[in-house]
Amino acid sequence: MTHITPSFNPKYAHLIETAASQTYSELGLYLQEHLIKIWINDYKTQCNRLTDIGSMYNGSFEYIYDDCESLLRKGVINDDSIESRMLAVTGTSSPKISKRDDYRLKGWLGKTETIFGKEWDKGHFIAHSIGGAIDSIEINVFPQKRALNRGWSEEGKIFRKMETYCFENPDTYCFTRPIYSDQSSRPSFLEFGILKHDKTLWTETFNNH
Numbered sequence: 001m002t003h004i005t006p007s008f009n010p011k012y013a014h015l016i017e018t019a020a021s022q023t024y025s026e027l028g029l030y031l032q033e034h035l036i037k038i039w040i041n042d043y044k045t046q047c048n049r050l051t052d053i054g055s056m057y058n059g060s061f062e063y064i065y066d067d068c069e070s071l072l073r074k075g076v077i078n079d080d081s082i083e084s085r086m087l088a089v090t091g092t093s094s095p096k097i098s099k100r101d102d103y104r105l106k107g108w109l110g111k112t113e114t115i116f117g118k119e120w121d122k123g124h125f126i127a128h129s130i131g132g133a134i135d136s137i138e139i140n141v142f143p144q145k146r147a148l149n150r151g152w153s154e155e156g157k158i159f160r161k162m163e164t165y166c167f168e169n170p171d172t173y174c175f176t177r178p179i180y181s182d183q184s185s186r187p188s189f190l191e192f193g194i195l196k197h198d199k200t201l202w203t204e205t206f207n208n209h
Helices: 010-018 024-046 068-074 102-107 154-168
Strands: 053-058 061-066 085-092 120-124 141-145 173-179 189-195 201-207
Touching (some): 024 061, 154 201
Antiparallel strands (some): 085 173, 120 141, 189 201
């Protein structure tokens, strides 16, 4: 797979300009519909693999994924080093104060440091605090740099600031888009986007390798 240098996608600005007269909620729905099409097209162009794109809803978020395991089962591909993975998660923040479902997180794959190493956490594409979950939806979990996930690094502080914005402003349209440099399920970068309530789009791309 070709290495990608992340940058702000000019297509995002065009979408905002096209639908600027819509209400905030209408603009969020418009972005969700059109960004998914852009992401799927870009992913298929860049990933250098056969794909089986699917989606599912959990709460207020739509999870778009590439289920290559289905292709393995069907015998369409025979390379078991190619992993199923998330393509994007998009929706509106739904802050909650319920207890995290960490009992599922701890059981996912095994002990974190043994499986991934000391620099890694089991992160969420969408944080539990803004509507993400693990229970029955382990596809929301991925290997994430610990310093980024816990807000220890400069990038991590920005990452946490964005999550806090979504928590403090319910029904904020937001998305996470992992960017891959190989065929694994571990993203090299994470693009996090928020439609602020003044209808400006705040996006950041975070290093995860």
